[in-house]
Amino acid sequence: MSTDSLREFVVALTELVESGADEPRILAEGRGLLGKLVATDDWLPEAFAQPHPQYYQQYLLYADPRERFSVVSFVWGPGQKTPLHDHTVWGIVGVLRGQERERSFVLRPGGGYAETHVGVLGAGGVTAVSPSIGDVHVVENALADEVSISIHVYGGNIGRISRHVFDAETGAPKAFVSGYASAVVPNLWS
Amino acid sequence: MSTDSLREFVVALTELVESGADEPRILAEGRGLLGKLVATDDWLPEAFAQPHPQYYQQYLLYADPRERFSVVSFVWGPGQKTPLHDHTVWGIVGVLRGQERERSFVLRPGGGYAETHVGVLGAGGVTAVSPSIGDVHVVENALADEVSISIHVYGGNIGRISRHVFDAETGAPKAFVSGYASAVVPNLWS
Numbered sequence A, B: 001m002s003t004d005s006l007r008e009f010v011v012a013l014t015e016l017v018e019s020g021a022d023e024p025r026i027l028a029e030g031r032g033l034l035g036k037l038v039a040t041d042d043w044l045p046e047a048f049a050q051p052h053p054q055y056y057q058q059y060l061l062y063a064d065p066r067e068r069f070s071v072v073s074f075v076w077g078p079g080q081k082t083p084l085h086d087h088t089v090w091g092i093v094g095v096l097r098g099q100e101r102e103r104s105f106v107l108r109p110g111g112g113y114a115e116t117h118v119g120v121l122g123a124g125g126v127t128a129v130s131p132s133i134g135d136v137h138v139v140e141n142a143l144a145d146e147v148s149i150s151i152h153v154y155g156g157n158i159g160r161i162s163r164h165v166f167d168a169e170t171g172a173p174k175a176f177v178s179g180y181a182s183a184v185v186p187n188l189w190s
C-alpha cells in the first residue's frame, strides 16, 4: 500500500488551483486527474475505507491549507444514501470501488424538486456538480449487498461549509454542515 | 481538545513562505509564530504525544503540499537523545512539554566536531538551526524521568530529506533519512 498516487493527485490539483484556472477548466482538468486516481484501486489506506453499519462515512483524505479544495473518501454500506442536498461549491466525484447511483434534481417553477437524470457509475467513472452546472442531487450505493467507495473533490473545505438538504415535495431547505468521520487523515509525506 | 491553534499556525506559516520571505525573515517570524503555538499546551492530539520505550518518536503533524515546510512532534522518553546530526534546511524548535537540551557543534579545522554551546529549553522556549547559522547538534530529553515533547518546523519535508549523522571524533558523515512514526496526521479541518 502506497499513498503515492493520492499525493500526486493532491500536488497536481494544488498546481491547478494555484494556476488561477476558472471553474470550467478546474472541472475539465480535475475530472481527468480524478479519473486517473480512481483508475487504480491500490492506494486508499484501510482506515479510510471502513463502512459504518448505519451511516455512509465521509473520511477527509486531504484539505488544501487555504481551503480551496478538499478530497474525501465516501464509504457506502449496502443500501446507504444521502438526503437530497446541495454543495454550494464545485464538486468532482470518481468511483473507486463498487457502483454509485446519482440522481440529479432541478427546482420546479411551482416549488419542489424534480428528478432530471439518473446515472450509475462503476469503478473508474467520474462525474461533476456545481451551482453553475446543477448542484442538487441524491447519491447512493447502487449495490444492495456490497460496500462501494467513491472519492469526492470539492472547491472548498466541504466538511465545514454550511449548505442545504431539501424536502423534495416542497423544496424547503434546511441548513447542514456535514463534518468528517475521523480525527486523522493519511500521512502522504512519508 | 481542539487543533485550532495548530491549524492557525499552519495557515500563518503558509502565508509566510508564500510571501517570498527569505530565510532570516522566515526564522524571525517563524520563531514568533512557533513561540505562540507552544505557549499553550492544549492542542496536541494524544495519538501524536505517545512515547516509545526505546526510541524518540517523530510524528508528522503537517506537511506543506509543495514540501516547503513540515511540522513534527518529537516525543522524548526519559533519557532519549538523537545522534550528532544535521538538517540541510532551516529548522525551528519549540518546547511544548518538559525540557529539551540542545548541544551545538562546529567542524574543527583538524577534523571532528567540537561542542560550542549547550542550552536547556523549558516549555514555551524556542530555538533555531540552519546551514547558515549552525546546522549540527545533538538534542535530548533534559528530564531523566518524564516525557518531553517539542514541536519542530523545517524548511522541507524533513522525514524524506537525505541528511547526515556524524562521528564526533572523526567527523565522518553517514547519510540517513529519518522517516515518520505514523501513517496518519491530525485532521485540522473539522
Ligand SMILES: [Fe+3]
Pocket: A085, A086, A087, A137, A139
Ligand atoms: Fe453530493
Ligand SMILES: [Fe+3]
Pocket: B085, B086, B087, B137, B139
Ligand atoms: Fe535536529
Ligand SMILES: [Mg+2]
Pocket: A014, A065, B014, B065
Ligand atoms: Mg499552497
